Amino acid sequence: MLGSLRVALAAFCGYRSHRGKHLMRPCLVASLQQHLVHYSHTVEGMDNPKEVDSVVHDVDGNIEKSYTPQQRAIILQLLNTATESQLGCVKQLQGEKSASIVQFREQHGPFQDLNALRKVKHFQPNFIQKTCDSILRLTRRIEQNVIARFLKPDVPLHRLQAAESVVSIVFGLKKFAWVHVDRTMTVRDWQEQDCCCFLKGKHVPELYLEDISSVVSKLPQADFYILEKPSLTLQKTALFPAVLHMRTVEAMLYCLLNPQLAEGSGHRVFSMARNTVGKHFKIMLAESRTSGVEVVERLINEAVLVPKPRVNFTPEIIKQYRHHLQPRGQNRHEEMCDTLLQAIAFYELSFF
Known part of the structure; x- marks a missing residue:
């Protein structure tokens, strides 16, 4: 012993x-x-x-x-x-x-x-x-009754600590991004995809299903899937179409990524509030979260220059993205950066 x-x-x-x-x-x-x-x-x-x-x-x-x-x-x-x-x-x-x-x-x-x-x-x-x-x-922190308060629905912390890998997902009005990170804090896959059918017409169900099913078919297998909880509210009626879109996508992901939920296997899809990640990385401005692109750029550079970086990347991912992310302009890849920060926050809040 x-x-x-x-x-x-x-x-x-x-x-x-x-x-x-x-x-x-x-x-x-x-x-x-x-x-x-x-x-x-x-x-x-x-x-x-x-x-x-x-x-x-x-x-x-x-x-x-x-x-x-x-x-x-x-x-x-x-x-x-x-x-x-x-x-x-x-x-x-x-x-x-x-x-x-x-x-x-x-x-x-x-x-x-x-x-x-x-x-x-x-x-x-x-x-x-x-x-x-x-x-x-x-x-x-490994006892059965300790709940992970930073995720919804509620889940015992020990379940999260047993995960070998997670896929972090962030979607917007036209893009869908994901990152696959294992428990050694190594990024295994990191991609984004344009969804051409999003917000076309009056939220046609079959078009949404086609786009989301296409993305889900490409996602790596993982123990858990972490979604960014939509932060839009209905306080302004002009935002209703965007809120409806975000909720529709979220609901479809819960269904498509939880195929065995009815059999009592338990949730494997969870939502994390956007501001939870922002507070974890101290990128909040008052009550609003700012861009995380510069934080991700620093993490990638550390993976190349520092002996024990916070996050590891495969050589292919470093080659592809080290000089690809831009803090300004149209090619900032905000959704991709948000997926990585969300995955890191998931692991660090689960263990530390």
């Missing part, structure tokens, strides 16, 4: 976001979470750990009293077996903090209890408690 946990820890690798935060790849986070949960459920004579939010921190400085015996065992196992780079994947243990833990272990041996962390350079009680809470939160 302990050996399997060490294997999961050895698989750690990190990458940095555009804001400089050290993140773990989704596949590795999920692996670690599974092993931590398994460890927490197999500690002899102990109940399941309490939720992190229910922990009452002791005010007299005895950190041990803030956690159950099982929680202490989980935390100590991680602190005593992880390497410096692996420890750096925990939010509070980046930079010198992880190096200090490893140095202490080398000089004094493994930590015997949580209070021993106070002997580590720059480790104060409040900081230690935040670090311990972060470690325990890895186990909590």
Whole structure:
């Protein structure tokens, strides 16, 4: 059991976001979470750990009293077996903090209890408690009752964390774009298509079905399909045709991509609000979302220049799109850029 946990820890690798935060790849986070949960459920004579939010921190400085015996065992196992780079994947243990833990272990041996962390350079009680809470939160996020609040309809977070790949879809009045991203944050396919029948005539059903079925037939197989939730409302009657169009396309995608829903297999098509992605990438202006083209350009350049980029692209995709996207003009490919940002937000909100 302990050996399997060490294997999961050895698989750690990190990458940095555009804001400089050290993140773990989704596949590795999920692996670690599974092993931590398994460890927490197999500690002899102990109940399941309490939720992190229910922990009452002791005010007299005895950190041990803030956690159950099982929680202490989980935390100590991680602190005593992880390497410096692996420890750096925990939010509070980046930079010198992880190096200090490893140095202490080398000089004094493994930590015997949580209070021993106070002997580590720059480790104060409040900081230690935040670090311990972060470690325990890895186990909590895989529990069955945690709902992904950023998607509709509601879905347990653990279902999303088990996904091998997703297809992110964004459609407009004349275009339909999609991107296929796997759990290693690698872009496998990225395309857009003009839909010539959209908004022709009075929303003729058979024309819509022809266009949308043509696109769906080209989509890669994936565990989930994430749609951008239409942001248009009926506050202005002039927008009614556009709103009707967006809702029609959305409804058809839910039907065509959920063929086994009636058999009880569960939803595999979900909608994510456009502003959720905008807030995640900090491209909001007041209550409106701005263009994400420049963010995507930066992500592509990082994939070429940075050793551990936020997102990986296949060589063919880099060659095709690195100098193809334009932040201004008619060839901005906004829908394509939006699909990529939505896929990244999906993974990062699911795991971090």
